[in-house]
Amino acid sequence: MNADSNGLSNAEALSRLIKYGPNIFRDHHELPLLIQFLSRFKNPLTILLLVASAISAFTGEMTDFVIIMVMVISSVTLDFVQEHRASKAAESLRRSVSVCAIVIRDNKTLEVPLVNVAPGDIVLLSAGDIIPADGFVLEADDFFVKQALLTGESYPVEKKPGPLASDSIDLQSATNAVFMGTPVVSGSAKILAVKTGASTAIGAIADSITRHPPPTSFEISTHRFGLLILRLTILLVLFVLLVNALMHKPLLESFLFAVALAVGLTPELLPMVVSVTLARGAVSMARKQVIVKRLASIQNLGSMDILCTDKTGTLTEARITLQQHVDPQGNGSERVLELAYLNSFFETGLKSPLDEAILDHKNIVVDVWKKIDEIPFDFERRRVSVLVENGESQWLVVKGAPEEIIGLCTCYSVTS
Incomplete structure (x- = not known):
């Protein structure tokens, strides 16, 4: 890393920040709010309702047009507002944590924002600090770090300088390395920052979870149901028009009858009922200090039968209770x-x-x-x-x- 005990110079730190980028996770740019709002009309059931309302307006049935449009717009708006507010709350919570790091530059101790930590920086750590980058331990004094964020292990791990053991194969056994985002439980240390931002172990995880998620099973099911209703409605309308044509009925009268049939078959209240139900679930979760970023995920959570996890410490309290104290013969002592x-x-x-x-x-x-x-x-x-x-x-x-x-x-x- 071309670093020494005097730390980087301010000019070299700036050069490395330009080369490697700021010490933040990759920022996925969101679409404009208008595009996000309009994208919610892609559901087949919503499209069917909009077509039905347009036909109602064209044929003079303004009452049906107004009712359907109010239901569709209210449903989409409720969905959009709820998820947008949740996303903003999560983003506000993330940005409210303003973390600084103590580094050595030009042989001077400085406090710099976390975003300005560069590869090659010498960082000083003590109890209560959040490690600002992945790096190697140069000096340590009774230095313990909690890595549950990355490994799921709830007990602190001692970190010290020196070579790794030959059987070290994972993060938990890397006793000479520290990782960004993990808290220092006790002691103090001096580390050499090696990787920052999205290149860190936690940066790779953060990048994967900030990508646009795939549709949930609930969204897939509602999409398929909407396509089914759309196909049935089109088939029935065509069937009615064909039968009326074969019976030599007036074309306009047959068309109006087919439109009335299409409007009657369309479940106008379904999108509204779904949105209101999921929104109530989000409000209930909010009372338990849980932010729901996607309303559709509530149905997935509710339909869960078995939750599988690979770490007992993830679910348990990580507390030990003393049950017995015995002598070598097994007798209470x-x-x-x-x-x-x-x-x-x-x-x-x-x-x-x-x-x-x-x-x-x-x-x-x-x-x-x-x-x-x-x-x-x-x-x-x-x-x-x-x-x-x-x-x-x-x-x-x-x-x-x-x-x-x-x-x-x-x-x-x-x-x-």
């Missing part, structure tokens, strides 16, 4: 709970779900205890050690991976 509580209580840094479960299980008085020192958890030792004293004795309480702890033990305690 208050001493085991006391030792685990002391370790979790005095441990500093990031609290794991296991620590939270231990501390929530029972309150143990620790006023008599004082922490002397601590060796925090790391992925080489795979354990955390806390040295405490109560004025009479000192305890070194160690908690970690079972195979590591058992490997260190030379004896164990029994009930007696």
Whole structure:
């Protein structure tokens, strides 16, 4: 990336922004509102209603013309307004999050808008920051990142500089890399930005979901139903005209009868009923803090029987509950709970779900205890050690991976 510890110069950063583009996802331009509104008249059923209303006006049936036009325009307008408002709400929510990043440029620390982060920038991160680009970790201090946005795994992952393990094959195991959009849970780090905008891992996902979606099964079904009604109406009108012609009926009278038949066969209220029903569903979802961008998607959600997911953490609360605390013989032991509580209580840094479960299980008085020192958890030792004293004795309480702890033990305690 031709970068050093002094960071990019402002001129080089500007040059790279021109070359690689701003640090934003690809923006899909929307059609003008008038085109979006008119495109909703492409439904065969809507076309049939418009033709029927035009014929009614041509033959002097102004009441039928007005009723049909009011129903069609009201239905299309309701549909358009509801989806347009939802899209604007989603866009407003996205733009309301104005994120900045702290970078090193010309050997100076600067705060720049996220959009101005360029490949090759040295970025400084701390707890609570959102990572502004995909990059490599240069320095790290107790640096944990939550990657659930990309991997579905709810537990934070420690990031540190150095080469990858030989068996690293996915984002979760890339311990020397960070990814745009993921939050920093604890610690601090210095990273080298490598990819920005649509080139990032989350940028590829964002690009795929912002494309115009394919029609839903509900839209396909209503389209087919509209074509069916259109074909039946045309066939019946032609049949009536043919029969009347064979019976030597007056042509004008036969035509008016066929038009009346076409108007009678057309379900004028159907588009309105569908739009009102889906709009009520959107309002109901809005009360639950859900923005519905496409009304037709509500029917898909309502017809779902089974939801399949590949990550348990996506659906569960990612919380652990302590059920038992036992000694090596499997008997309940208050001493085991006391030792685990002391370790979790005095441990500093990031609290794991296991620590939270231990501390929530029972309150143990620790006023008599004082922490002397601590060796925090790391992925080489795979354990955390806390040295405490109560004025009479000192305890070194160690908690970690079972195979590591058992490997260190030379004896164990029994009930007696």
